[in-house]
Amino acid sequence: MRWNLNVAVGVLVAVVGVGLMVAGAVWKGRAVRPFAASRARSMAQREYARDLQRAADAVIAAARRSAGEGEPAIVTVEAVVRTTRERYGYAVVERRHAAAALRRRFEHWRCAADCVTDAYG
Incomplete structure (x- = not known):
């Protein structure tokens, strides 16, 4: 077999490709x-803070949907804790962190007009 430019380039590309695949297997996920x-x-x-905030948003939305006509939506800190545990898989969620997240989202969404919460107590 005679070596020409096409064969040499093909072998070089194959060797570099295999090298990159081996490097990817060895250092898998290292950049993350x-x-x-x-x-x-x-x-x-x-x-953790972002997940608490998302859970508070979800609880506020669910309470508003379930409230009847003319009734205030009841949003509890315990609902935020439960939602954070169920949706995001946290084993321990501190009540004070959940209350702080609920207060921030309560004020952000201007819920005082149509919601009631225990986050301030």
């Missing part, structure tokens, strides 16, 4: 995982 523990903690805290 943070290298520093402090960055991992801060990311987990941001994600």
Whole structure:
């Protein structure tokens, strides 16, 4: 077999491709995982706060949907805690964090006109 330019380029491309696949298998997911523990903690805290906020939004929306005509929607901190545990899989959700998230979203959505909550007590 004689080596010509086409064969040499083909072999080079194949070797580089196999090398990239091996490197991807070895370092799988490394770019996604943070290298520093402090960055991992801060990311987990941001994600926890965002999930609490989303759970509070979901609870407010569900309470507004279920309220009857002329009745105030009742939004509880316990509902936010339960929704955060069920939807986002947290084993421990502090009540004070859930109450703070509910207060922020309660004010953001201007719920005082048609909702009642225990987050301020």
